[in-house]
Amino acid sequence: MSDHDSSDDLLRDPSLYFNRELSQLDFNFRVLAQAQDGSVPLLERLRYLCISCTNLDEFFEIRAGTLQHAQELGLAAGPDGLVPSATLARIHERAAELVAAQYDCWNTVLRPALGDVGVRVLHRDAWSDAQTDWLRKHFLDDILPVLSPLGLDPAHPFPKILNKSLNIVVVLEGRDAFGRAGHLAIVRAPRSLPRIIQLPEAVSGGPSDFVFLSSVLSAFVDELFPGMLVKGAYQFRVTRNSELLVDEEEVENLALALKDELLGRGYMRAVRLEIAEQCPPDIVQLLLANFELDDSAVYRINGPVNLNRAIQVYDLVKRPDLKFPPFTPRILPGVESMFETIASHDVVLHHPFDSFTPVLELLRQASEDPNVLAIKQTLYRAGKDSQIVEHLIQAARNGKDVTVVVELRARFDEEANLGLADRLQAAGVQVVYGVVGYKTHAKMLLIVRREGKGLCRYVHLGTGNYHSGTARTYTDIGLLTADADIGHDVHLIFQQISGLSPSLELRRMLQSPFTLHSGMLMRIDREARNAQAGLPARIIAKMNALNEPQVIRALYRASQAGVRIDLIVRGACSLRPGVPGVSDNIHVRSVVGRFLEHSRVYWFQNGGDPELLCGSADWLERNLLRRVETGFVIVDPRVARRIYSEVLENYLEDTCNAWELAPDGHYARVQPADGAAPYSAQLKLLSKLCG
Incomplete structure (x- = not known):
């Protein structure tokens, strides 16, 4: 069953493929759903929110940055039919929805709920006189001495802004000691300063009161410009392409080349600008021009631009009642x-x-x-x-x-x-x-x-x-x-x-880039032949992501032959399930729970003589074709049965943390059957294996 059969032409239809980047972006909505889930402990919900923010940062640094480069090179469309420019446009639309949902979760749900249980992240307008006095002194003693504000004038052009660094653009009026007319200044927050400040209990009256550094900088920025009037102070952050491009065949020493490349990583091409929601349009346009971005790359933020830094609150607050219960991993006998x-x-x-x-x-x-x-x-x-x-x-x-x-x-x-x-x-x-x-x-x-x-x-x-x-x-x-x-x-x-x-x-092993790809294709095609011959045929596979076109076409052919295929794909999935006549036998689910699902396990029924493989590779183009990866057959039947039971069968039963991928690309939470209690695969393993 060759991938080059003429019958495969129909399986190359772009409508049968989801865009990998957009699918990866959508994974963060499922992570954010954990932050919105009232059954999850409150500080864990904060952690999920921060993870979704950090994931989005990395998405822009790598995926959007790579697409931007592909657009400049004029690369062709992928299997989904979208050229890089079209993908980037959709990314900005979808990312804007995600950012709005993240800040709505923070502003209207989590921050108030945390305050209700004594964990307060305070807005400037909520500071008491005592808190304001302490924060002003802290600013003067511990923050101001390490700040280096830069006024923008012909002698001081716009400074280089480090990737993901916290900055304040300040609008000034008046003249300084040298008679220079004030207009704009940039205040950069040094990386040495903590982004979350914990207030002393003696000042605040509680052990868990916090303030974002950005709020403190904005509140007392006038101390940096004595004699001038601060008309406005607006935090911003720029995200840059962070994908390192080293031509390994042209360098004699990869380590030295990488060291050189790392020096410039923080100042590579900009891909996104986050700016305070109330920042005037002319300031936004100035920043966009400096970073060579257009309006689609602007994300106006109703809150701290570095919301992911709230993860420090999770670490600083010692409240076991607001976190997942601790567990003790089982230790192997012997x-x-x-x-x-x-x-x-x-x-x-x-x-x-x-x-x-x-x-x-x-x-x-x-x-x-x-x-x-x-x-x-x-x-x-x-x-x-x-x-x-x-x-x-x-x-x-x-x-x-x-x-x-x-x-x-x-x-x-x-x-x-x-x-x-x-x-x-x-x-x-x-x-x-x-x-x-x-x-x-x-x-x-x-x-x-x-x-x-x-x-x-x-x-x-x-x-x-x-x-x-x-x-x-x-x-x-x-x-x-x-x-x-x-x-x-x-x-x-x-x-x-x-x-x-x-x-x-x-x-006993398969290896990328040589035999792992072909070995997986062979096993998928074998299931299709078995189904056509009336033999037992089924595929269950668990991985982090799926986008390799030949593997997807092989799965489509197997589905057409009658093979039931269950895929547990945590993140990006380019395969479209449930298409009549193509993938009606394929079901895709994603599980997002307490632990990050990372195991890669592939099971083939093989006519009644099941074969189970584990490995380091997802069914991604890069893993199967451009990396050194391994896949290993589990030979011991006892071991294979345990992996099948715990990693595959168990996760297919999940009705607590599982999401099902619909043919239109949307994910919906899997619901328990009528009258049944929700079933969590991870909780089952915790209760079964851990103390």
Whole structure:
């Protein structure tokens, strides 16, 4: 069943594809819905609101920025038929709706509700005399000394404005000490200043009163311009394209090239301007002209322009009653002897319900075990103060041969990974930067251990990063195994990444950009053939995003052949389900709950002999064709049954946090059947696995 069959022409109809960028943007409405949900603890609702704001920032920095570049290059339309300029226009329309919903949620729902329970984020007009006096003194003592206001005149042109920095544009009247006529000035808030200020309880009468820095700057900005009249002060923030473009084939040293590129990231092309709602039109036009933006890029804000900074309130307020109940991840039995445990049977870890401790312990024990000869690992995101990194360094100091593939181009972690690479190299670890043109996104750990007269390989493969923090907040699957075939495959993949070996013949694994794409297409087509032959045929797949056109066409063909297909896609989904004669057998749902859904699991009924794979890749074009990724077959039937039950079957039953994608592109909350209680897949796993 070739993707080039003439019958596929109908399946290339742009109406059968949702725009990936708009679909990704719509995911944030589902995140915002958590902030609007009265059944969610109040501070957690604030956290969801802030996440939706931060996600929108990143969307503009990367997705909109990339589209802007594509528009300038005159790139053609995608599978959905939209050219970059049309996509950008729709993005600005939809983003404006999202921003309006975010600030409505903040102003009319969350801020008042927080105030009702003693967590007050105070507007200027609500400050008491005592609070005003304290804030003025705080401004004079701790804020004013680090401010450098800049008056705009021929000698002082418009300053460079850093990406996402907080700024105040001030309208002035009068003359300064040098006789210069005042007109406009820019006050930039240094990054060293906290964006949320907590008022002392002695001043405020309560332990949880807060003020945004932007409010304080606006209130006392006249202190910066003595003898002049402040006619208005308006906060603004500009978002810039943050996608780094390094021509890897033209640079001799990728690390040095990235360091140079990072220096300029904060001042790249502007893509969005957020400005106080009451700012006069002439000031807005001045800012737009400076940032080379048109009116469509303006977002007038009814509140703080950096609303995502309210997340500090979540961290500062010690109110367990306003947060999700704490939980204790389950710790694997036998963790004190990881090699014996893994040698006896494959182990699956379902994070965050299962603790990340076994992975840390495996690496710690390997670093100290005299029989361990070599350790190889990929690091995409490791986080600050990573125990993983400490164990790798200790292993190198203990004489192990340690090789680490550090992905320097992990978005927004580039600087951290450059520092990480330097630190590992200084400890004697061999650091590899991956393959030119292909991000190394695979999650692999390989330990080579002498046992008797031979060598054994112990492997960890995962769907998520080696990051202890995200292991408590993301759902992911990890496999610990001593399977010889998987060990063989992982060894070859590491050899290929660090050396110059040809394409590989793998036994149990699939690999991008070579066999993962074709392997998935083969399995989807196999289900279609089985359905046509009257054999059991079904596909259940869970991933973060789906946009690869060949995979979508293969799913359409399978649906036409009678295969029932259930897709659990957290974010962007370009496939249009429920189209008569094309995708009527395809159902798409998105689950948004306490934990970020991140596991990638693919199950094929295979004529009654089911096959289950996990991996590091979504069904995205970039993951399947332009990255180094892995997919691994779960061989142990016991492990496969557990993953199927917990990750697929369980999430298809969710009627609490699940949304269903309709043929018109809208998502609707899945409702429990009449008389049934809402069912939460995540809560089920918390009650089943955690203490």
